[in-house]
Every structure is written in C-alpha cells, then in structure tokens.
Amino acid sequence: MKRVLLSLPILFACSSSLLAQPDLIYRFTPVAEADRLVLDVHVEFVPHGSDSTLLNLPDSYGGQEQFGGISGLRVIASGATLVPTEDRSRVWLRHAGLSRVVFTYRVHERRSGTVELGDHYRAVIRPGLVHALGNSILIVPDVPDSLDIDVAWTDTPSDWRFASSFGLGVGPLRTRQTMRWFRHSLWLGGDLRMRETVVNDRTVAVAMHGSWSFDDRELLRLVRTIIQAERDFFDDHDFPFFLVTALQIGGDNDQGGTGRVNSFGLFLSDDRTIDLRLKRLLAHEIFHAWNGDRTERESPEALVYWFTEGFADYYARRFLLQSGLITPEEYLDDLNANLREYFTSSMLTMSNTTLIDGAPGGRDAQRMPYRRGDILAHQLAAAGAACGRSLDSVVRSYLLDVMRPSRAIANNSLLPALAELLPEADRPLLEGWVGGSVSLDPERALFSQGAELSLKERRRFYLFGERFVVPSYRLSQAERTVRLRP
Ligand SMILES: [Zn+2]
Missing domain, CATH: 2.60.40.3650 (Immunoglobulin-like)
Structure with missing residues (x-):
C-alpha cells in the first residue's frame, strides 16, 4: 500500500x-x-x-x-x-x-x-x-x-x-x-x-x-x-x-x-x-504509479484495495512473466500458493467494510483484498478473452481516465467497467465478489490457454468439519514452449 x-x-x-x-x-x-x-x-x-x-x-x-x-x-x-x-x-x-x-x-x-x-x-x-x-x-x-x-x-x-x-x-x-x-x-x-x-x-x-x-x-x-x-x-x-x-x-x-x-x-x-x-x-x-498515486482513491480506500492492491499483484506477476523475469512455472507456483491461501482462509467472505472497521485476523485479513483481487483479475481476463474482450484494455482506459482531475478510483465506476468482461448473466455477481459477501468460484477458469485446472478437496477439522475446494494449475503440455496466457 x-x-x-x-x-x-x-x-x-x-x-x-x-x-x-x-x-x-x-x-x-x-x-x-x-x-x-x-x-x-x-x-x-x-x-x-x-x-x-x-x-x-x-x-x-x-x-x-x-x-x-x-x-x-x-x-x-x-x-x-x-x-x-x-x-x-x-x-x-x-x-x-x-x-x-x-x-x-x-x-x-x-x-x-x-x-x-x-x-x-x-x-x-x-x-x-x-x-x-x-x-x-x-x-x-x-x-x-x-x-x-x-x-x-x-x-x-x-x-x-x-x-x-x-x-x-x-x-x-x-x-x-x-x-x-x-x-x-x-x-x-x-x-x-x-x-x-x-x-x-x-x-x-x-x-x-x-x-x-x-x-x-x-x-x-x-x-x-x-x-x-x-x-x-x-x-x-x-x-x-x-x-x-x-x-x-x-x-x-x-x-x-x-x-x-x-x-x-x-x-x-x-x-x-x-x-x-x-x-x-x-x-x-x-x-502504483498509475494505480493509486497519480489517481485518487475513494474514501475509505480499503473499499478499493481489492483493485489497487489485488490488481497490482496480478499485473506485477504478469509483467515479470512477459518480460522473461520469471518462468511460467514460477508464475503458476506463486499463483497456486495464493489460490491455496485464499480458498482455505477463514476470511474467505470477509467484507471490505469489516476490513475498514479493523478486522480481526491479522495478516490473513490484511492479505484478503490482495488475494481476492489477484484471483478475480485472472477470472475477468479469462472470461473477457472468451468473448473477445481484454482486461488490459479495460484497466488501462479506466486508470488513464481516473487520472483526470476530480476523478477517483471507486467501486461505482469500476464495477460497470469490469462487468463488460463477463457474460450478461454473471454481471450481477461482481459486486458480491468484490465486496467479499460471495466467495470467488474455484471452478471458474483463470486462464484462456496454457494452463490446466485441477481441483483438490481439503478438509480441516476444528470444532466442526470444514471442507475446502482448492483449485491449482499446471502448465498444459502443449504450452510449455508456447505462452501461458493469463
Ligand atoms: Zn501496494
């Protein structure tokens, strides 16, 4: 931050x-x-x-x-x-x-x-x-x-x-x-x-x-x-x-x-x-030069951390991959660690407003908007690619637009812009995903090509049994020599 x-x-x-x-x-x-x-x-x-x-x-x-x-x-x-x-x-x-x-x-x-x-x-x-x-x-x-x-x-x-x-x-x-x-x-x-x-x-x-x-x-x-x-x-x-x-x-x-x-x-x-x-x-x-510093954020800014921090994590990993600074394997290992942390967290449906009120849960709570935004960015990129739309174009034009005076990064302008990447029937889900009231769907594709999804079921037993579906990705055989397409 x-x-x-x-x-x-x-x-x-x-x-x-x-x-x-x-x-x-x-x-x-x-x-x-x-x-x-x-x-x-x-x-x-x-x-x-x-x-x-x-x-x-x-x-x-x-x-x-x-x-x-x-x-x-x-x-x-x-x-x-x-x-x-x-x-x-x-x-x-x-x-x-x-x-x-x-x-x-x-x-x-x-x-x-x-x-x-x-x-x-x-x-x-x-x-x-x-x-x-x-x-x-x-x-x-x-x-x-x-x-x-x-x-x-x-x-x-x-x-x-x-x-x-x-x-x-x-x-x-x-x-x-x-x-x-x-x-x-x-x-x-x-x-x-x-x-x-x-x-x-x-x-x-x-x-x-x-x-x-x-x-x-x-x-x-x-x-x-x-x-x-x-x-x-x-x-x-x-x-x-x-x-x-x-x-x-x-x-x-x-x-x-x-x-x-x-x-x-x-x-x-x-x-x-x-x-x-x-x-x-x-x-x-x-x-953050473009995503947060030359742009204002709505107040309290924790409401948009899923975008300013989570999308910054998504793009950071993307830029490293595309510049050859990390390999596709390193990309997936790092993403898989994030998926595991997100889908097994007890803060999975912690709302952004709870975060503002000083959420209990320490680092797990603080990291939740980063994880949520990172995974959501992958899902939106893959959904957009399936219908010929580009997350990069939407994010780029959004950020360049909010750099103008008296604009700010805000959920009420972000959600309609990003909703364009989803099929019409899914668009009403976006607000719940972003706000935290609905957890992201582990079965939704994170890649348009290059990686294959596998789902593992994990159980944790505390007072009551807890069951988690945890997605993870591995490189498609054919894509090892081509490109991983986040
Ligand atoms: Zn940051």
Missing part, C-alpha cells in the same frame, strides 16, 4: 541563474564530530505576504519516531523569532517585514547499532553514509502551495556520491513541489555504488550501500526491465527520472521497501537475492 509519486515537473541540476529565485533553499552539510557524523541543515525561506509561518518538524513516519534526532533549530540574525507551540513538532516562525529568513538545525542518527526492519525509516547518519527519507530530516513551512525549491550538498567529503528523488550529484537540484511531496523524498549520500541507464530518454539509476551476492548490474537490469514493461503497458513515458536505492540492513532474509517521489527505497539484509519476492515488490510498487 505504499505510494510512489512519479510524475512531477522537475528540473535537474539546472544553472540557478536561469531560473526564478527559489522560495526555499536547503543546504545539507555532513559534519564529522568525534566518532560520529551529523547533518547540518541551512534553510533560506522567502515568506510571501504573511507575518508568520508555521514550521513542521520531522516527528514520526510509519510509526517510527524521529523527533529526538533534531536539535539546535535557530534563526540567523534576521530579526525573525521562533515561538514554540503546544505541539512539539510545530514551531511559529515570526518574520514581519522580512523578505527572507534563514534558519538552521542539526540532525543526528537516533540508533546506535544496525539498521533493522521496524526502525528503517529513521535517518541513517554515520561516517560514510547519509540515508534519509525527507520526513526524517526536512523542516518545512506549513504552506499549501507548491514552492520552487533549490537543494544542494556542501562541504562534502571528496569521495562521496549523491542521489535523491530529484537527481544525482551534489546539486543544486531544482524542483517545484508541495511541502507534503517534498517531504516524501529520498536522500542518499556517502560511500555509494551507482549505476545508471536510460528508459525512453529518461534516466533510471540505482544507488547502493551494502554488499550482496548479486551484481549491481543485475539490480539495475531488473529495475530497468520492470519500468520499461510497465511504462510500455500504459504507453506513458512522462517521467523525469527514477531512482532505486538499496541499503543493507540487519536481519535474516529481511526485505522492506518504500515508494517515494520519483524513487523507491529498498532495505535488504545481506543474504537477500534477486528472487521472485524482490522482483514482485518492485513490480507491484512501480505499478
């Missing part, structure tokens, strides 16, 4: 003199202090009209507290003053009559040991490395409008390299963003390995800090192939730049990821490999 915002007007490393004066200037300076590193941040702000502006400080992100990593916030000799509020993460900046205000602060790392999943969103600032989400290091004015922003690293060690949501290198990097999206950025500097490529004239880069058994070029190739496949699917290449970072964390086969502006941050333990799990994470998250 992570969001990646990809398409924003961004100018990379342009000469500042060619551009209008920025509304905000940030300078990041890594400073060695005894045996640690800290990050000094210098900010220049042009207030427009008002006498005072609220500043938002890094507080917490993804449940991980960062507030204690900020110190020494002060204004520099301009007549401006800072006034605390009752909320420790908000401070008034009084600047009556001033056309420019300068303030500075320091950020330090809040952990002493290894980065682990669960504290990975907190800034990493240590000798040889700064890795930070904008949410953990940026103090920003609380203004609703987009501002012109200029960011650069200064006084940096000569062997350091730099990558961020807004480009590569020390800068100055120029961008125009709302403060919400500016904080949704990713910043990396230090002893990095970087690889770059081009997808339809736009730079795609990977920046890594850590060591893994795979070659850096393998990760770049994976990112490139997924981005190409997904942009081609939508025939949408309107992306200024894209960065994937990989940061080594502790743990055993641990993997995390977070979608950021024009970028994706990966957190991988040293034993992770480029397997289906990692490939799917990237393909799913990059697909």
